[in-house]
Structure formats: structure tokens, C-alpha cells
Amino acid sequence: MTLVLGLTGGIASGKSTADAFFRKKGLPIIDSDLIAHQILNVGEAGYLQVIQYFGKKFLNSDQTINRHQLGKVVFSSPEQLAILNKITHPLIFQTIQAKITQNKQAGKQLIIVDAPVLFESGGQKYCDKTLLIAIPEDMQIERLMQRDQLTRQAALNRIKSQMPLAQKIKLADYVVTNTGTIEELEAKLAELLLKLKGEKNGMS
Secondary structure, three states: OEEEEEEEEEOOOOOOHHHHHHOOOOEEEEHHHHHHHHHHOOOOHHHHHHHHHOHHEOOOOEEEEEHHHHHHHHHHHHHHHHHHHHHHHHHHHHHHHHHHHHHHOOOOOEEEEEEOOOOOOOOOHOOOOOEEEEHHHHHHHHHHHHHOOOOHHHHHHHHHHHHHHHHHHHHEEEEEEOOOOOHHHHHHHHHHHHHHHHHHHHHO
């Protein structure tokens, strides 16, 4: 029996570090950010719908979408973000479902679905269990400002566009806090893998 684990967490919370750890363990990762990027490539369904709604003013000279400019608009307007999500989320989860099926057919025992807005988009319905990487908001703001060279307000806008951490904690099956070193996070994730293996063996 295959277990699908939904991996989520606020922006700059450490999901990429968790992904890297799971990859080292040889686990397949379905990266919804990568899929979201691909569906906005020139000529793709998401690209065509975004241009149709938001207009050609968001195109670069080579006809690619100016993701930075589009991001500035949607992360400062909940209404515009909701419209972008309505366009992209069905396409993203259609691809995720196909990749889950491929990995199951390949006999994979544990599949990781990395989705930053897993709960916001209702994506947990595609997963058997969910894992939340959690960090305090002040630490999240500092990491995001540093990582993406954002002002404090821009970082806060991005964080506030996602579901509050307290709400995610209530929805998640497992919560791992990431306030220490990479090694500490990896140790917690290794412990979780053992727990999942034990639970899975108990179910089979």
C-alpha cells in the first residue's frame, strides 16, 4: 500500500530543506511550485488563461509572463490572488494526481506532495497524511526578506496571503517546527519517517 504524504508550510518555512532530505532518502517528490511554474510557460493552458484575464501588460518582450510583476499585483490584492488561484489550482492538482498515479504504478511506498497552499486549495484530499513545517512569524519574515530581497511589508503581504499558521496546525496530521539548524530539522524528519513506517506496517 502506498502512502501519500502532503508536505506544506508557510513561505520560507523550510519546505525546500525537507524536500532535499526526502530526496536523499530516495523518496519521490511531487513539487507543486514546479508544476505551477510549468503551467504558466508560453502556450500552456494556465498561461493562456492568465493572459486572457490579467492582460498582455504582464508579458515580457519574449512573450513569457513577468512573474515578478504578476506576483506584486496578486500578493497585494486578495481578490486578484483568488482569481489567479482559481485558474491555476485545478491545473496543478490535475498534474499532481497524474504523478501520484505514475508513482503508485511504479511501486513507490511513500510519495511526498510538496504544496505550499495545500490546505488553502483543499489539496489534502489527495493525500493520506499531511506534514506541516512550522516556524514563528517573526522568523518567517526575516528569512523571507533575506531570501527574496523583499521589504518587511512585501514579505508580510506574502505571508498574510496564506492561511494562518494556527489554523494549519489544527489541520495537519504531523507538525515539525523548524527553528534550529538543518541537522535538527533532518533529525525530526528522520524520526517522522520511522513513525510513518511503523504506522504503515501496523495497517498492512
